[in-house]
Amino acid sequence: xxxxxxxxxxxxxxxxxxxxxxxxxxxxxxxxxxxxxxxxxxxxxxxxxxxxxxxxxxxxxxxxxxxxxxxxxxxxxxxxxxxxxxxxxxxxxxxxxxxxxxxxxxxxxxxxxxxxxxxxxxxxxxxxxxxxxxxxxxxxxxxxxxxxxxxxxxxxxxxxxxxxxxxxxxxxxxxxxxxxxxxxxxxxxxxxxxxxxxxxxxxxxxxxxxxxxxxxxxxxxxxxxxxxxxxxxxxxxxxxxxxxxxxxxxxxxxxxxxxxxxxxxxxxxxxxxxxxxxxxxx
Amino acid sequence: xxxxxxxxxxxxxxxxxxxxxxxxxxxxxxxxxxxxxxxxxxxxxxxxxxxxxxxxxxxxxxxxxxxxxxxxxxxxxxxxxxxxxxxxxxxxxxxxxxxxxxxxxxxxxxxxxxxxxxxxxxxxxxxxxxxxxxxxxxxxxxxxxxxxxxxxxxxxxxxxxxxxxxxxxxxxxxxxxxxxxxxxxxxxxxxxxxxxxxxxxxxxxxxxxxxxxxxxxxxxxxxxxxxxxxxxxxxxxxxxxxxxxxxxxxxxxxxxxxxxxxxxxxxxxxxxxxxxxxxxxxxxxxxxxxxxxxxxxxxxxxxxxxxxxxxxxxxxxxxxxxxxxxxxxxxxxxxxxxxxxxxxxxxxxxxxxxxxxxxxxxxxxxxxxxxxxxxxxxxxxxxxxxxxxxxxxxxxxxxxxxxxxxxxxxxxxxxxxxxxxxxxxxxxxxxxxxxxxxxxxxxxxxxxxxxxxxxxxxxxxxxxxxxxxxxxxxxxxxxxxxxxxxxxxxxxxxxxxxxxxxxxxxxxxxxxxxxxxxxxxxxxxxxxxxxxxxxxxxxxxxxxxxxxxxxxxxxxxxxxxxxxxxxxxxxxxxxxxxxxxxxxxxxxxxxxxxxxxxxxxxxxxxxxxxxxxxxxxxxxxxxxxxxxxxxxxxxxxxx
Numbered sequence: 001x002x003x004x005x006x007x008x009x010x011x012x013x014x015x016x017x018x019x020x021x022x023x024x025x026x027x028x029x030x031x032x033x034x035x036x037x038x039x040x041x042x043x044x045x046x047x048x049x050x051x052x053x054x055x056x057x058x059x060x061x062x063x064x065x066x067x068x069x070x071x072x073x074x075x076x077x078x079x080x081x082x083x084x085x086x087x088x089x090x091x092x093x094x095x096x097x098x099x100x101x102x103x104x105x106x107x108x109x110x111x112x113x114x115x116x117x118x119x120x121x122x123x124x125x126x127x128x129x130x131x132x133x134x135x136x137x138x139x140x141x142x143x144x145x146x147x148x149x150x151x152x153x154x155x156x157x158x159x160x161x162x163x164x165x166x167x168x169x170x171x172x173x174x175x176x177x178x179x180x181x182x183x184x185x186x187x188x189x190x191x192x193x194x195x196x197x198x199x200x201x202x203x204x205x206x207x208x209x210x211x212x213x214x215x216x217x218x219x220x221x222x223x224x225x226x227x228x229x230x231x232x233x234x235x236x237x238x239x240x241x242x243x244x245x246x247x248x249x250x251x252x253x254x255x256x257x258x259x260x261x262x263x264x265x266x267x268x269x270x271x272x273x274x275x276x277x278x279x280x281x282x
Numbered sequence: 283x284x285x286x287x288x289x290x291x292x293x294x295x296x297x298x299x300x301x302x303x304x305x306x307x308x309x310x311x312x313x314x315x316x317x318x319x320x321x322x323x324x325x326x327x328x329x330x331x332x333x334x335x336x337x338x339x340x341x342x343x344x345x346x347x348x349x350x351x352x353x354x355x356x357x358x359x360x361x362x363x364x365x366x367x368x369x370x371x372x373x374x375x376x377x378x379x380x381x382x383x384x385x386x387x388x389x390x391x392x393x394x395x396x397x398x399x400x401x402x403x404x405x406x407x408x409x410x411x412x413x414x415x416x417x418x419x420x421x422x423x424x425x426x427x428x429x430x431x432x433x434x435x436x437x438x439x440x441x442x443x444x445x446x447x448x449x450x451x452x453x454x455x456x457x458x459x460x461x462x463x464x465x466x467x468x469x470x471x472x473x474x475x476x477x478x479x480x481x482x483x484x485x486x487x488x489x490x491x492x493x494x495x496x497x498x499x500x501x502x503x504x505x506x507x508x509x510x511x512x513x514x515x516x517x518x519x520x521x522x523x524x525x526x527x528x529x530x531x532x533x534x535x536x537x538x539x540x541x542x543x544x545x546x547x548x549x550x551x552x553x554x555x556x557x558x559x560x561x562x563x564x565x566x567x568x569x570x571x572x573x574x575x576x577x578x579x580x581x582x583x584x585x586x587x588x589x590x591x592x593x594x595x596x597x598x599x600x601x602x603x604x605x606x607x608x609x610x611x612x613x614x615x616x617x618x619x620x621x622x623x624x625x626x627x628x629x630x631x632x633x634x635x636x637x638x639x640x641x642x643x644x645x646x647x648x649x650x651x652x653x654x655x656x657x658x659x660x661x662x663x664x665x666x667x668x669x670x671x672x673x674x675x676x677x678x679x680x681x682x683x684x685x686x687x688x689x690x691x692x693x694x695x696x697x698x699x700x701x702x703x704x705x706x707x708x709x710x711x712x713x714x715x716x717x718x719x720x721x722x723x724x725x726x727x728x729x730x731x732x733x734x735x736x737x738x739x740x741x742x743x744x745x746x747x748x749x750x751x752x753x754x755x756x757x758x759x760x761x762x763x764x765x766x767x768x769x770x771x772x773x774x775x776x777x778x779x780x781x782x783x784x785x786x787x788x789x790x791x792x793x794x795x796x797x798x799x800x801x802x803x804x805x806x807x808x809x810x811x812x813x814x815x816x817x818x819x820x821x822x823x824x825x826x827x828x829x830x831x832x833x834x835x836x837x838x839x840x841x842x843x844x845x846x847x848x849x850x851x852x853x854x855x856x857x858x859x860x861x862x863x864x865x866x867x868x869x870x871x872x873x874x875x876x877x878x879x880x881x882x883x884x885x886x887x888x889x890x891x892x893x894x895x896x897x898x899x900x901x902x903x904x905x906x907x908x909x910x911x912x913x914x915x916x917x918x919x920x921x
Contacts, residue, residue: 041346041353046374047429082675108672109723109732109758110680125355125372139758141794142771145812145841148862150329150872150898154388157339158360158367181437181472181489182536182558183600183622190388190417192441193466193495197532197562197596199628199658206626206660207692207745220837220868222328222397227818228867230398232833235822237746241830242783245711245744246694255826259400260457260509266398266410267452275530275564275592276630278656281452282528282566282590 028057028064031071035120043126044119047091060087060119081112088113104170116168136162143217152218165216185209187216198273202280203246204237205272231256234264306346306921311339311890313916315363321898321908324393324408329872330896331391332912335363339890339916352376365389380428384421390414390445396903398450400457400509407905410459410509415445425476433476435487441468448502451526453586454574456508456519460526462499468492474538481544489538491560494531500524506572514575515642517582521572528567534560548608555601564592576636581647584638594628602666612674619667626660659695664688668717678726686717692744713748715740730760738777746784746820752777770795783821785832790816794841804850810843816866839864852882852920854890869901880918890916 029036039045039056048056058064060079067076079087085107106115118129128135133155137144140162146152153160162168165186166176178186187210188195204212213233214224227233231252240251254261265271268280276282315337319326343356351373360367371383391414396402399409419441426434443466450457474487501524508519536558544550568588575582602620609615632654639647668686692711721734738752754775761768772793779786794812801807816837824831845858857877864870876894883889892914900906 041344043353043372043374043380045352046376046380048376049429108680108682108721110675110678110725110730125357125370138767138769138796139760140771141769141796141810141812142773142792145792145794145814145862148841148860148872148874150862150870154331154366156360156366157337157364158358158386159365159388181470181487181538182491182534182560183556183598184558190419190441192468192493193443195493195560197560197594197626197628199564199592199594199630199656201626201658201660203745206662206694208747212747220839220864220866220870222394223392227833227835232822232835235825236786236820236833239746239822241821241823243746244742244781245713245746245748246692251823252825256824257826259403262400263398263409266400266450266509267457269411269449269451275562275594275628276566276590276632278658282526282568 028054028068031068038120042119080114084114085112088117104168105176106168106170132161132163136168146215146217149218149220151220151222151224153216153224194272196273199275200278200280201273202271207246230263230265231261307342307344309340309342309918309920311341311916311918313337313339313890313892313914315892315912315914317363317910317912319908319910321910322395322906323908324395325898325900325906326896326908326910327391327393327414329898330910331365331389332894332910333363333365337361337363337914338367339892339914339918350375361387365391374428377427377429380425382421382423384419386417386419388417388419390417390443392447395905410448410450410457413445413447415443415447415464417441417443431477431479433478435472435474435476435485437470437472437487437489439468439470442466449499450509451499451524451568453521453524453570454519454572454576454583455514456510456521456574458508458521458524459502459505460499460524461502462497462526464495464497466493466495472538482541483543484539484541486540487538489536491534491536492532493534493562495529497526497528499526515582517573517575519573519575521570521574523572524568524570526566526568528564530562530564532560532562534558550606551603552606553601553603555599557597557599559595559597561595562593564590564594566590571637579636579639579650581636581639581641581650583636583640583650586637587635588632590630590632592628592630594626596624596626598622598624614672615669616672617667617669620665622662622664622666624660624662626658628658630654630656632656657695659693661691661693663691678724680723680725681721683720684718686719688715688717689713690715690744711744713740713742713744728762731758733757743779743781743784746779747786749777749779749786749788750781765800767798767800768795769798786818786820788816788818790814790837796843805846805848807846808844810841810860812841814839814841835867837864837866839866852880852888852918854878854880865901871897871899871901873897880916886919886921888916888918888920890914890918892916 045056048059050056054064062077064076067073116129116135117127119127122128124131147155155161165178167178168176170176180186180189184195210216213226215226216224219225221228225233235252238250238252252264256262260266270277270280270282274280274282314335315332316334317332338359338361341356341358345354346352348354352375354371354373356369356371358367358369365388367387369385372381374380393408393412393414395407395409397409398411399407420439422438424436444463446463448459448461451460468491470489470491472487472489474485476485477483501521506521508521510519513519536556539555540553542550542552566588568586570586571584573582573584574586600620600622602618604616604618607615634652634654636650639650641647666686666688668684670682670684673681690713694708694711715738717736717738719734719736721732723732724730734756736752736754738749740748740750743750752775754773756773757771759768759770770793774791775789777788792812792814794810796808796810798806798808814837816835818835820833821830822833823829839862841860841862843858843860845856848855855878859873859875861871861873874894874896876892878890878892880888880890894912896908896910896912898906898908
């Protein structure tokens with residue numbers, strides 16, 4: 001009985017070893033061993049029914065029988081450019097934010113998925129060709145310059161990234177801006193105390209957006225304001241000089257020669273909105 | 283700081299434990315940094331805010347096949363001495379789940395000497411609106427059965443912001459400095475399903491958000507004399523005590539639905555709908571004592587009590603649909619229509635009691651109580667329709683053109699309290715904006731060029747800073763020739779609102795170019811130069827003498843950058859410098875230089891050193907200037 005058990009165990013172990021050593025992705029994996037191993041950690045593998053056969057490779061590269069037979073690189077499809085975009089969007093085009101055919105700014109400029117992503121040898125998540133912090137700046141030098149200004153969102157170690165506010169695939173909103181889950185401006189996803197609702201909402205918020213008063217990337221002015229002096233920024237709307245639209249809203253009556261009145265928010269402290277003071281004093 | 287230190291240490295220990303247990307790839311770079319500072323700490327904290335302490339330079343961890351996951355990526359950086367920190371975890375099990383988890387921490391400091399500071403001339407600094415706080419944000423998204431027909435989706439967000447600082451209260455014809463704390467918290471939960479069935483893809487999610495906050499402020503020690511140091515009607519206005527507590531809470535259920543259907547091989551229709559129904563409650567209690575005066579009551583008074591209640595509702599929805607058509611001859615047409623509706627209605631009940639009131643001739647008036655009620659209302663509707671036509675690629679050339687029209691409608695119902703000078707505060711206002719845009723992109727071998735133009739025209743303005751015409755040019759270029767890479771951006775825009783009483787003009791232009799040389803695979807040397815310019819002008823009336831003048835703002839600056847990078851295996855040497863100068867309305871110079879060296883040791887270990895210098899100079903206010911240096915020593919492990 002003991003011998004039988006040992007024989008059984010021996011063949012059991014042999015079968016197990018055979019199973020463990022079985023080559024996944026055969027025959028693709030038999031040549032492209034490194035790619036096959038790495039792909040098991042790839043996020044794409046999560047949606048595949050199995051990574052143990054070639055169907056997963058074929059879903060992007062097509063039928064590789066001819067290539068496998070001859071080893072000729074020309075006989076396997078390597079999707080690039082517009083063709084590559086079509087392959088990616090055959091799955092990703094189903095998701096919100098990846099609008100097949102809808103020309104987002106990057107698509108309109110002739111950029112394809114591979115301009116930013118690398119499926120097999122990504123340097124950063126999500127499958128980015130280079131680290132996400134240095135992905136956008138080579139093309140967007142101008143925006144990089146705005147972040148050099150002294151009052152800016154922090155983008156150094158552990159800070160914000162371009163994708164914190166922008167959806168590079170285009171879609172909703174101007175400037176490919178993201179929105180909150182409730183369709184609000186992306187700014188309030190962090191500045192939640194300004195989300196409201198307030199009984200008394202500042203007209204600049206009600207009729208426009210945050211960029212009426214603030215520069216989103218960076219500014220030479222404190223609070224990333226669009227003007228150097230707060231009183232002049234406010235007076236651009238709050239001046240009684242007649243306006244065919246919303247009226248004096250109300251105009252300022254203060255003596256601006258006094259330092260007390262040169263920064264309106266010294267008194268109008270809840271300038272974004274208040275629930276107890278129509279003048280935003282509390 | 284102790285908590286942050288514990289967090290960073292915990293993270294490192296956790297990763298070390300996992301490292302020993304699993305097959306993985308790892309980069310862990312951890313160090314300690316020191317900061318030295320000359321000049322204004324307040325400005326440095328507001329702008330840079332690097333601090334002494336432990337810093338997680340970089341953590342990257344990839345594990346595979348751990349039983350509960352097929353793949354797991356963990357990355358983190360910052361925390362400790364760094365003003366920000368982010369941790370990301372992505373884990374998934376094939377066809378079972380995909381989990382994304384993000385934690386972000388950010389310090390927010392605002393302590394400028396000259397901002398909101400009416401006492402600057404008297405040498406009192408910093409300004410009166412200061413805050414020093416921390417925001418913690420935790421996001422979790424879980425998708426079950428990725429790739430299957432039905433995918434349950436769950437998301438959760440927790441965001442907390444705590445801060446301590448100063449603000450002011452306007453009371454009795456004076457402003458008084460207050461000190462205190464505030465706390466704000468948001469919790470958001472979302473659940474739903476994603477569906478992929480043949481030609482149809484849909485996601486329907488139901489969410490709930492709850493926010494609450496509380497702030498507590500009291501008279502700042504020594505601030506009882508107020509900002510106005512002169513007597514009013516022969517009496518000194520002073521405050522001996524003040525306390526305010528305010529509480530806020532809101533609930534917001536919301537529904538999101540996204541549907542996308544491929545109607546034919548050449549046509550796809552997508553739609554999106556969001557309904558959001560937030561409702562907020564607010565209450566405030568204030569108690570003050572002192573020698574005060576109120577012109578609106580024509581009384582002196584000895585104390586003040588206020589209790590306020592408020593409620594606001596802001597139901598809103600938005601819906602949009604997009605039709606994508608692949609037309610004959612390779613044209614692509616996208617037509618889009620969207621509509622957004624937003625309402626705001628609120629009421630506020632305020633009870634103010636002026637204690638120990640005395641009229642200006644000295645007669646006792648006792649306590650005076652005022653009960654104020656206010657109701658506000660706003661409705662805003664936006665309707666947007668547009669189409670974009672993309673031409674078939676003409677070899678390396680891509681062309682596109684688009685047209686969008688947006689109709690805005692506002693109905694404002696202000697309360698009588700809000701109206702100081704009658705005239706158009708309430709009523710119905712509408713505005714239509716038409717936008718035309720076109721662009722071209724050339725991708726020819728190593729050359730990539732793109733240019734686009736946009737022109738907006740509006741039929742009228744609603745607020746004074748709306749524009750009637752806007753035009754913008756933008757161009758980008760990238761060239762890669764052997765060891766040389768050139769990238770350049772340029773933009774120019776003009777906008778105006780020539781309504782006679784407004785005379786609003788905005789213009790700006792900027793360009794920047796970067797040249798990078800890669801003489802060897804491991805070495806990169808680069809330099810960049812840019813200029814920016816902005817000018818705005820608008821007619822305003824000076825309140826003190828009712829004269830008309832122009833509000834002018836200008837920026838005129840340059841950015842110079844340069845650096846080099848050498849990487850050979852695990853050896854890294856980097857150095858860089860940039861200098862931004864502005865001669866406009868707020869003249870300043872901001873410089874940063876940094877150098878970094880990483881040297882490999884046996885067994886995957888390495889040592890690193892990083893040094894950085896920050897220098898800020900403000901043309902009209904030298905007290906704000908600072909020079910700071912940061913030194914970071916690192917230990918690195920990489921396999």
